[in-house]
Amino acid sequence: MSIMVTGATGQLGSLIMENLLQLVPSSQIIACVRDLEKAKDLLEKGVEIRFGDYDQPDSLVEAFSGVANLLFISSSHPDDNVRLIQHSEVVNVALKAGVKHLLYTGFAFPPKGQIPANHVHLLTEQMILKSGIDYTFLRNALYMDFINVLGLKEAIQNGELITYPGNWLFNSVTRKDLALATAVVLTTTGHHNQIYELAAPRSWDFDELAEILSELSGTRIVHRQDSNIQHWIYSFLAKLDTASTSNDMEERLMGRPVTTLKESIVTFLQNE
Numbered sequence: 620m621s622i623m624v625t626g627a628t629g630q631l632g633s634l635i636m637e638n639l640l641q642l643v644p645s646s647q648i649i650a651c652v653r654d655l656e657k658a659k660d661l662l663e664k665g666v667e668i669r670f671g672d673y674d675q676p677d678s679l680v681e682a683f684s685g686v687a688n689l690l691f692i693s694s695s696h697p698d699d700n701v702r703l704i705q706h707s708e709v710v711n712v713a714l715k716a717g718v719k720h721l722l723y724t725g726f727a728f729p730p731k732g733q734i735p736a737n738h739v740h741l742l743t744e745q746m747i748l749k750s751g752i753d754y755t756f757l758r759n760a761l762y763m764d765f766i767n768v769l770g771l772k773e774a775i776q777n778g779e780l781i782t783y784p785g786n787w788l789f790n791s792v793t794r795k796d797l798a799l800a801t802a803v804v805l806t807t808t809g810h811h812n813q814i815y816e817l818a819a820p821r822s823w824d825f826d827e828l829a830e831i832l833s834e835l836s837g838t839r840i841v842h843r844q845d846s847n848i849q850h851w852i853y854s855f856l857a858k859l860d861t862a863s864t865s866n867d868m869e870e871r872l873m874g875r876p877v878t879t880l881k882e883s884i885v886t887f888l889q890n891e
């Protein structure tokens with residue numbers, strides 16, 4: 620049975636492809652990409668490459684032809700209204716093409732009750748449900764990368780981690796872990812019509828982050844809140860449920876612990 624991955628040349632998609640290539644023969648994998656040049660490596664590994672652009676529905680009709688299992692990685696377009704149009708095209712074409720199983724990478728812990736008018740992920744899930752295609756919703760937690768904008772290097776230099784006031788709690792996971800969990804879903808059975816919250820079993824706060832930075836740097840780093848700190852990330856984070864936890868990744872899919880905050884920071888500091 621063929622497995623197609625859209626966004627296969629993106630950051631998450633590339634990691635999913637790496638995992639898939641370890642788990643099934645390359646002849647079963649199809650990458651759907653909007654830039655064929657970027658997919659040369661995959662082609663060399665024996666993966667079939669098809670052109671598909673969310674903005675060009677006709678290209679998707681050809682791309683999805685004969686595909687049984689379609690992993691639809693959400694669009695990275697900055698405008699949510701555009702994303703919704705793109706997503707609706709993907710779902711419509713998947714239905715017409717006879718896709719049997721549509722897997723979608725949404726966002727973990729969506730708001731309950733009435734769906735906000737521009738909630739791309741929940742509205743896309745609704746479109747998929749309405750299509751009647753068997754689905755799997757892979758609701759991805761906040762990528763661990765967001766710690767990159769918190770000024771960790773400066774905190775180590777100045778002995779102070781300064782954050783915007785609030786009772787912040789974070790559940791964040793690495794793309795690597797998300798990719799493994801997703802590849803497991805794509806290559807094993809029992810996932811039709813399931814919803815997974817791909818998140819960590821525990822959340823963390825800025826005090827813990829300061830403690831880890833202290834431990835790793837060998838100097839004392841104090842956490843201080845300051846309302847003068849201005850960064851777009853805080854208004855973005857305030858709109859999300861970044862505190863809830865789930866065992867779906869560790870217990871139901873990965874069969875190993877998720878990468879911890881400390882392990883992620885080690886990698887981050889090594890790459891700086």
Ligand SMILES: NC(=O)c1ccc[n+]([C@@H]2O[C@H](COP(=O)([O-])OP(=O)(O)OC[C@H]3O[C@@H](n4cnc5c(N)ncnc54)[C@H](OP(=O)(O)O)[C@@H]3O)[C@@H](O)[C@H]2O)c1
Nearest residue numbers: 626628629630631653672673674693694695759760761762
């Ligand atoms: N959970 C989180 O914290 C979080 C954070 C950021 C984003 N996201 C969402 O998760 C998705 C995957 O994340 P990522 O890190 O892999 O993002 P990414 O590296 O930007 O990858 C996005 C992928 O979507 C493809 N794409 C964009 N527009 C397209 C179009 N019109 N037609 C076909 N393909 C298109 C891109 O193609 P190219 O390779 O040609 O660029 C790329 O492969 C993002 O798109 C976004 O919706 C989640």
